Amino acid sequence: MIINIVHDCIDPTRGGIESLAYYLLLELTHYYTVNGISVTIEDDSYKVDNIRYIDSELDYKVQRWKWLKNICANKREVINIAMTWQSAIPCFLCYVIYKAPFIVFAHGNEVYFNAHNKKLYTCIKKIGAKLILDKARYICCNSVFTKNLVSKISKNKNTLIIHPGIHFIENYTKTERNYSLLSLGRLVERKGVQFVVQAIPQLRKKYPGLKYFIAGDGKYRDSINRLIQANNLEDCVFLVGRVSEEEKARYFKQCDIFLMPSIDMPQQDSVEGFGMVYIEANMYGKYVVASNTGGISDAVIDGETGTLLNNVSVKEIERIVEDIYNRFDYIYSEKSIERRIRWAQKHSFKNIAMEHIKLLKSIDNF
Numbered sequence: 001m002i003i004n005i006v007h008d009c010i011d012p013t014r015g016g017i018e019s020l021a022y023y024l025l026l027e028l029t030h031y032y033t034v035n036g037i038s039v040t041i042e043d044d045s046y047k048v049d050n051i052r053y054i055d056s057e058l059d060y061k062v063q064r065w066k067w068l069k070n071i072c073a074n075k076r077e078v079i080n081i082a083m084t085w086q087s088a089i090p091c092f093l094c095y096v097i098y099k100a101p102f103i104v105f106a107h108g109n110e111v112y113f114n115a116h117n118k119k120l121y122t123c124i125k126k127i128g129a130k131l132i133l134d135k136a137r138y139i140c141c142n143s144v145f146t147k148n149l150v151s152k153i154s155k156n157k158n159t160l161i162i163h164p165g166i167h168f169i170e171n172y173t174k175t176e177r178n179y180s181l182l183s184l185g186r187l188v189e190r191k192g193v194q195f196v197v198q199a200i201p202q203l204r205k206k207y208p209g210l211k212y213f214i215a216g217d218g219k220y221r222d223s224i225n226r227l228i229q230a231n232n233l234e235d236c237v238f239l240v241g242r243v244s245e246e247e248k249a250r251y252f253k254q255c256d257i258f259l260m261p262s263i264d265m266p267q268q269d270s271v272e273g274f275g276m277v278y279i280e281a282n283m284y285g286k287y288v289v290a291s292n293t294g295g296i297s298d299a300v301i302d303g304e305t306g307t308l309l310n311n312v313s314v315k316e317i318e319r320i321v322e323d324i325y326n327r328f329d330y331i332y333s334e335k336s337i338e339r340r341i342r343w344a345q346k347h348s349f350k351n352i353a354m355e356h357i358k359l360l361k362s363i364d365n366f
Contacts, residue, residue, distance in 0.1 A: 001032050001033060001077045001078075001079075001271075002032070002033050002034075002035065002071060002075050002078045002079075003032050003033070003034045003035070003037070003078075003079050003080075003081060003360070004034075004035050004037075004071060004079075004080045004081065004091075005021055005025045005028075005030055005035070005036040005081050006036075006037065006064070006080055006081065006082045006087050006088070006090065006091055007021045007036075007038065007082070007083035007084070007087045008038070008039060008049055008057070009038050009039050009041070009058065009093050010022045010025065010036050010037075010038035010041075010166065011038065011041040011042075011043075011046065011344050012046055012245075013042070013046065013244075013245065014044055015185070015276070015277070016186075016276065017084065017105075017107060019167070019276075020083065020105075020165065020276075021036070021038075021058050021083045021365065022046070022354060023165060023167055023349040024081075024165070024349065024352075024356065024361070025048075025051070026048070026162075026349070027206065027349050027350060027353035028353060028356070028357070028360075029050065029360060031357060032360070034050060034250070034273045035050050035051070035071070036050065036051040036052070037051065037052045037054065037057075037060070037063065037064050037067050037068075038051055038052070038053055038054070038060075039053070039054055039056070039060050040053040040054065040055050043051070044274050045095060047188075050116065051281075052160070054178055056104050058317040064090055064170070065090045065093070068090045068091070068094055068139070069090075069093075069094065070096075071099040072094040072097075073098060073262075074151065074247070074272065075124060075255075075333055076086055076337060078094075078098075078100045079100070079102065079103065079360060079363055080094060080095075080100055080102040080103070081102070081103045081105075081356075082102060082103070082104050082105065082339065083105050084104070084105060084106075084107065084110050085104050085106070085110060085111070085128070085129045085133055086110065087131045088102060088104045088132050088304065089103075089128075089132065089205065090143040092132045092135060093213030093275070095135055099163075100242060101137040102135075102136055102137060102365050103136060103137055103138045103140060103359065104132065104133060104136040104138075104139050104140070105139075105140045105141075105142075105210075106133075106140065106141045106142065106146050106147075106149070106273075107142050107146060107164075107273045107274070108142065108143070108145070108146045108149065108271055108272065108273015108274065108294060109270060109271060109273060110129075111129060111146065111149045111150055111153060112124070112149055112242055112266075112270070112271050113126045113129075113149075113152075113153070114266045120313070125293065126153060128154050129153050129154075130154050131151070133153055133154035133156055134154050134155070134156055136158070136357050137158060137169055137332075137363055138159075138160065139154070139156055139157045139159040139160070140161075140162045140273070141159060141160065141161050141162075142162070142163060142164050142238055142273050142274040142295060142298070143161065143162070143163070143273055143274045143294075143295025143297075143298035143299070144161060144295065144297075144298060145158075145162055145273065145294050145295035145297075146161075146233060146273045146274070146295050146296070147159055147161055149159075159300075162352065162355045162356065163274065163298060163299070163347055163352065164274055164276050164347070164352070165347055165349035165350075165351070165352035165353070166276055166279050166280050166283060166344065166347050166349065168283055168344060168345055168347070168348035168350075169283070169350075169351070170341050171249060171253070171283055171284050172282075172283075172284060172285045172337065172341060173253050175286070175332045176283060177256060177257065177328060178254055178256055179209045179210045179211065179227065179261055180210075180211050180212075180254050180255045180257075180265060180322045181196065181210070181211070181213070181255060181256065181257050181258075181321070182212075182214075182215070182251050182254075182255035182257070182259070182281075183196060183210040183212075183213075183214050183215070183216075183217040183258070183259050183260055184214075184216055184243075184248065184251065184252075184258070184260075184277055185216045185260060185277055186216055186217070186218045187213075187214070187216050187218030187220045187221045187224060187244055188218050188219060188220050189218055189223070189263075189265065190262055190264075190265050190270045190271070190272065191220075191260055191262055192260065192261035192262050192263050192291065192312055193214055193220075193224055193260075193311050194223070194224060194227055195261055195313065195314050195316075195317050195325075195337070196212060196259050196261070196317055197212070197214075197224060197227050197228060197231070197233065198227065198231070198314045198317075199235055199314045199315075199317035199318045199321065200212055200231070200233055200236065200237055201231055201233070202333065203321055203322070203340060204236065204262050205317055206322065207325070210231075211236050211237075211238070211337060212233075212235060212236060212237045213238050213251055214236070214237070214238065214239050214240065214242055215240050215241070215243045215247075215248065215257070216241070216242060216243075217241055217242045217252055218261070221239060223350070224239065225239060229280050237320050239281040243343070245339065249284075252280070252281060252283075252286060253284060255286060255322055256286075256324075256325075256328075257286070257287060257288070257289060257294065257321060258277075258278070258281035258286045258287070258288045258289070258290070258306075258320075259288070259317070260275070260277060260278070260289070260290060261289060261290060261291045261312045261316075262275070262290065262291050262293060262294065262296065262312075263291065263312050263318065264294060271293070271294040271295050272291075272293060272294040272295065273294055273295045274294075274295045274296070274299050275290065275295070275296050275298070275299040275300070276347075277345070278290055278299045278300050278305070278306060279299055279305075279344050279347045280297070281345070282305050282340040282341065282343050282344040283341065283344035283345075284306065285332075285337040285341055286340070287305070287306055287324060287332070287336075287340070288300060288305065288307075289307050289309065289317070289320055289321070289324075290306055290307070290308055290309070291308060291310075291312045292308040292310050293311065293312075296308065301343065304336075304339055304340075304343075305339070305340045305343050307320055307324075
């Protein structure tokens with residue numbers, strides 16, 4: 001029995017889908033023969049023997065098909081797992097030619113086709129997604145929201161919800177009032193960091209020592225930087241860029257509140273399908289501020305692991321941060337912290353992998 005994990009990049013340092021692919025591969029290796037193919041990754045310490053690394057993205061497209069075709073042609077018991085429907089294109093071809101079953105993951109953005117977007121490219125993508133999703137043995141969605149998006153594209157009855165996992169480690173240290181806020185993720189407009197930046201001047205009047213750290217990189221970084229400068233916040237708002245796993249742990253440990261008030265942007269087919277980073281923050285015992293949009297309500301238990309804002313605005317950010325500091329002793333009581341850590345532990349890759357193993361066992365070849 002051979003399982004192939006198919007995605008452009010299998011790298012735990014990238015976060016998101018790339019990290020999910022990496023840790024799922026490692027967990028499934030305990031039970032099956034598992035292979036992967038990926039463009040090369042920067043940190044050699046994360047390279048593993050059962051992933052084939054390709055130096056260039058262009059060469060990867062060619063090598064991925066040859067690699068997958070050879071395995072499927074020579075082995076009868078093969079299941080291909082594609083991390084997105086786009087990654088599933090060679091899996092779909094192997095299904096057509098060799099009848100190799102495949103599983104597709106759905107995350108949100110890649111299946112979010114705005115009904116008002118009539119561009120030819122979008123219409124072609126939607127047709128391609130339907131063709132592939134219809135033939136998948138299973139479609140694994142990360143949230144109720146994403147499952148509903150998939151149902152608008154494909155009528156595949158084997159569509160189910162399995163939350164993404166995190167690399168869970170015991171990382172809790174007692175949270176003091178550091179007056180430190182944190183956002184971490186890809187810097188795009190959808191993440192809502194701009195609302196937090198604009199709330200800082202008013203919050204600083206009440207909490208003079210307040211600092212806000214923004215970790216991550218992306219095309220929206222320059223816009224955020226201009227916003228920081230326009231509000232003269234260089235002494236208290238810090239764009240720290242991409243961070244290592246060790247640095248990420250340090251920022252999580254030192255913060256009081258994790259904020260990522262994402263917004264839905266249908267004009268750009270952009271939405272938060274789940275939000276693994278909220279679960280990561282909970283692993284450190286931290287309380288999160290999120291928004292009630294997309295699939296975030298699957299990741300955040302409102303009032304327990306964090307707060308879901310129904311309307312994201314500068315005033316709402318000011319209000320909720322002040323409210324959290326007013327209730328700080330309760331929010332960071334041992335019982336409250338324990339609930340958040342348990343929620344994170346439930347999403348460990350080890351636990352999530354067991355749900356995928358049940359699917360694999362249900363496929364005919366297994």
